[in-house]
Amino acid sequence: MQTPAPVDYAKATSVADALAKLAEHGEEARVVAGGHSLLPMMKLRLARPDALIDINDIPELAGVRIEGDEIVVGAMTRHRDVLDSAVLAEHYPIFREAERVIADPLVRNRGTIGGSMCQADPASDLSAVGSALKGTAVVVGPGGSRTVALRGFHQGPYETVVGPGEILTELRYPIRPGAGSAYEKVERRAGDWGVATSGVYVVVSGGVVTDCGIGLAAVGADHYCSPEGEAALIGKEPTEENLAAAAAATAASCSPNADQRGPADYKSHLAHELTLRALRRAARASQGA
Amino acid sequence: MQVNVTVNGVEHAADIEPRLLLVHFIRDELQMRGTHWGCDTSNCGACTVWVDDEPVKSCTMLAVQAHGKSIATVEGLAKGGVLDPVQQGFMECHGLQCGYCTPGMMMCARALLDRNPHPSEEEIREGISGNICRCTGYKNIVAAIQWAAENPAATVSEVTA
Ligand SMILES: Cc1cc2nc3c(=O)[nH]c(=O)nc-3n(C[C@H](O)[C@H](O)[C@H](O)COP(=O)(O)OP(=O)(O)OC[C@H]3O[C@@H](n4cnc5c(N)ncnc54)[C@H](O)[C@@H]3O)c2cc1C
Ligand code: FES
Ligand code: FES
Numbered sequence: 397m398q399t400p401a402p403v404d405y406a407k408a409t410s411v412a413d414a415l416a417k418l419a420e421h422g423e424e425a426r427v428v429a430g431g432h433s434l435l436p437m438m439k440l441r442l443a444r445p446d447a448l449i450d451i452n453d454i455p456e457l458a459g460v461r462i463e464g465d466e467i468v469v470g471a472m473t474r475h476r477d478v479l480d481s482a483v484l485a486e487h488y489p490i491f492r493e494a495e496r497v498i499a500d501p502l503v504r505n506r507g508t509i510g511g512s513m514c515q516a517d518p519a520s521d522l523s524a525v526g527s528a529l530k531g532t533a534v535v536v537g538p539g540g541s542r543t544v545a546l547r548g549f550h551q552g553p554y555e556t557v558v559g560p561g562e563i564l565t566e567l568r569y570p571i572r573p574g575a576g577s578a579y580e581k582v583e584r585r586a587g588d589w590g591v592a593t594s595g596v597y598v599v600v601s602g603g604v605v606t607d608c609g610i611g612l613a614a615v616g617a618d619h620y621c622s623p624e625g626e627a628a629l630i631g632k633e634p635t636e637e638n639l640a641a642a643a644a645a646t647a648a649s650c651s652p653n654a655d656q657r658g659p660a661d662y663k664s665h666l667a668h669e670l671t672l673r674a675l676r677r678a679a680r681a682s683q684g685a
Numbered sequence: 686m687q688v689n690v691t692v693n694g695v696e697h698a699a700d701i702e703p704r705l706l707l708v709h710f711i712r713d714e715l716q717m718r719g720t721h722w723g724c725d726t727s728n729c730g731a732c733t734v735w736v737d738d739e740p741v742k743s744c745t746m747l748a749v750q751a752h753g754k755s756i757a758t759v760e761g762l763a764k765g766g767v768l769d770p771v772q773q774g775f776m777e778c779h780g781l782q783c784g785y786c787t788p789g790m791m792m793c794a795r796a797l798l799d800r801n802p803h804p805s806e807e808e809i810r811e812g813i814s815g816n817i818c819r820c821t822g823y824k825n826i827v828a829a830i831q832w833a834a835e836n837p838a839a840t841v842s843e844v845t846a
Contacts, residue, residue, distance in 0.1 A: 398725045405686065405703035405749050428750075435706075435745050436727050448703070450750060500815030502730055502793070505739045506746065586814045587728075 398439035404447035411536060414451050414563055419538060421447035423560045428452075429472060429511035432503050457510070457565060460484060469567045471510025475499070478509055478522075488529065488569065489681070490577035490595050494521045497579075500587040510564045516550045519589040519614035523550065525579065527620035528595045528611025531569040537562035547619045572607065575599045576681025580670035584657060590614045591657045592666035594646070598634065598678040605629050605679070610642075615667045616651040624649040625671060634679035643672035688752045692717070693761030703749045708732040710748035711758060719759040719788050723817075730816030733789035734758050740796040742815070759788035762795060763843040771795050771830065773839035780829030782820035789816045794830045803834055 404421065408414035418425050426445035428434055429452065437443040451457060457472035460481045467487060469478065478484060479495035498504060498512075498521050512522040513533065526533075526546040533544045535558055546567070550556055558564050577597040581590045592615045599607040610625045611617075625646030632638040652663035689698045692715060699714050708722045711734065723731035725744055732743040735757040762769040771794045774780060781787045790813055797804060797812035804812065809830050810823070818826060833839075 399706065399709075400704040402702065403704050405747065407752075428747075431747070431750070432727060432742075432745055435747070438704075439725065448747075452750065500730075501812060502733060502740055502742050502815035503727065503745075505741050 400435065400438035401441065401444050403438070403445060405450065406447065407450045407452075408454055410454055411456065411563060411565060414449055414454065415536065415538060415561070417447075417449045418561045418563070421449065425449055425560070427514075427563060429514075430474065430507040431511075432499075432507040433511060433515040433517070451563070462571070463568075465571050466568045467571060469509055469569070471508065471513075471564045471566055473509050475504035475507045475509070475512075476501070479504060487571055488575075488577050488597070490525055490528065490579045490597065493579035494525050494581070494593075494595060497521070497581045497583065497590075503587070509567060513546075513549065513567065514556055514558055514564055516552075516554050516556050517589070518553050518616070519593075520620075521579075521581065521590065521593055521595075521613055524593055524611035524613035524617075524620045525595050526567060526569070526611070528577075528609040529569045529597060530609050531567055533564055534566045534568065535562050536565050541565070543568075547621055550619055572597065572599055574601065574682055575607070576678040576683075578674040578677040578681070580674045582666050582670065589657070592652070592663045592670060594667060594670035594674050596671065596674040596678050598629075598675060598682050600634050600679055600682040603633055605632055605634055605638075608642075608675075608678075610646055610671060610675075612646070612650060612667055612671070614652070614657070615663050616653060617649065617667075622646040622649045622671075629675070634675075634683075636676075639675045639679065640672055642675060643668045646671045686749050688749055690748075690751050690753070691755045693757055701748055703747060705748045707734070707736075707743040707746045707748045707751055707756075710751075711743060711756070714748075717758055717760055721785055721788050723785060728817065729786070730789040730793065730813075731786055733792045733816065735792060735796065738796075740793050757792070759791055762791060766843050768839045768841045768843055769795060770833040770836050770839040771798065773836070773841050774829035774832035775826075776841065778825050778829040778832050780821065780825045786816055786818040786820075790818065790826055794833065797830070798834055802837070804830075806831070 424446035428448040484491040579595040581593040628645040629642035647668035721731035723729040
């Protein structure tokens with residue numbers, strides 16, 4: 397039987413209260429959101445916090461809204477509510493396509509977008525989506541709040557810029573009129589983490605790609621993105637040949653590791669093929685087809 | 686730490702360690718063994734219960750997190766001595782063999798049908814994709830849930846030991 401080690405627990409009622417409780421419990425206190433990464437790690441003693449500060453019942457942290465030209469998603473918004481969000485579906489189908497293949501409905505009922513970002517698993521689907529969309533994160537701490545580009549949010553596997561005593565409060569994604577977006581993932585079985593994934597947005601205007609973003613998970617892409625692939629496409633017509641060249645540049649910019657999910661060359665192949673499929677669909681959507 | 690929860694409409698209070706998982710609280714503190722405990726790695730769904738009407742894996746939630754919330758377990762599926770149609774569907778369609786996955790499957794199925802009374806086969810398969818069955822190959826489980834969708838009122842009485 398796996399059981400976490402003894403731990404203190406306190407429920408926060410607001411962001412200010414959570415910050416105060418984190419400060420009170422010191423460096424070894426951790427925020428618990430959906431708990432679907434943290435509790436399994438605590439059972440295995442891969443994580444052993446002294447105290448858990450529960451942010452599940454802070455209403456201001458959940459929900460999707462539009463603010464100016466950005467979509468704002470609260471850190472405690474659960475996978476299921478990201479999946480069901482009409483606002484996200486309207487502007488960025490990439491979210492729904494990614495969420496449909498994240499874990500299973502039970503995990504999605506608890507797991508959160510903020511937890512996914514902070515866990516920073518190399519295979520994290522929403523980290524790939526966030527980097528594709530060039531979003532930002534709002535991090536709040538004792539010294540106030542700061543906004544961080546998602547392409548600089550992760551410091552490496554399982555590491556982020558969120559320090560002890562700080563909380564990620566929301567994710568922000570710029571709205572891009574006319575953008576098409578898509579997500580592609582290959583998994584070994586239903587509900588599993590990806591062997592490789594790729595998600596993109598593309599804006600086609602006047603017959604050329606004027607803007608795009610390419611995000612990838614599980615293939616060793618720095619900050620879950622490929623500026624090289626994007627540079628290969630911007631200013632070009634969205635022809636099959638140009639999309640394939642961008643997909644090749646994307647795959648070349650990744651450095652996947654072999655693991656139980658597959659060998660490195662297979663993952664490179666998938667990075668290419670999944671990026672190409674996502675680019676095709678996103679470019680078509682941007683052109684209203 | 687003090688917790689107060691309502692399980693299948695009945696209030697319970699207990700003094701527990703914060704690290705106690707909800708599944709062990711239900712099985713060991715409350716002595717309700719209908720909820721099963723399987724993989725322990727958040728994969729199998731045998732431990733599925735509802736917390737405030739949402740099905741969740743109770744091995745991946747602390748009991749203290751359920752403080753003030755309302756929990757539903759498989760023991761509460763039958764109403765007024767009559768089986769839930771999902772339970773009868775599992776009987777009619779041979780939806781179980783060893784029965785290990787069954788409580789979780791039924792809690793998920795009931796939640797699915799409450800949201801979507803006429804799911805397609807694909808929607809059913811997606812709905813139970815967080816629940817692993819090592820015996821049946823899923824075919825009869827899907828049939829059982831389809832039976833429940835087609836027969837929204839069950840007729841079989843509950844048998845209690
Ligand atoms: C069976 C299974 C399959 C899965 N499959 C996938 C998959 O295919 N793809 C995928 O992307 N994910 C998958 N996941 C992971 C799932 O998405 C998790 O829910 C997610 O990674 C973590 O979110 P959480 O809310 O549960 O975070 P928690 O477990 O609560 O927290 C994770 C970490 O983030 C920190 N944290 C959480 N929220 C905040 C915050 N607001 N501010 C500061 N720190 C915070 C915690 O302290 C902890 O260190 C799977 C999980 C399971 C159990
Ligand atoms: S025991 Fe909870 S998911 Fe397997
Ligand atoms: S009936 Fe044995 S695991 Fe499903």
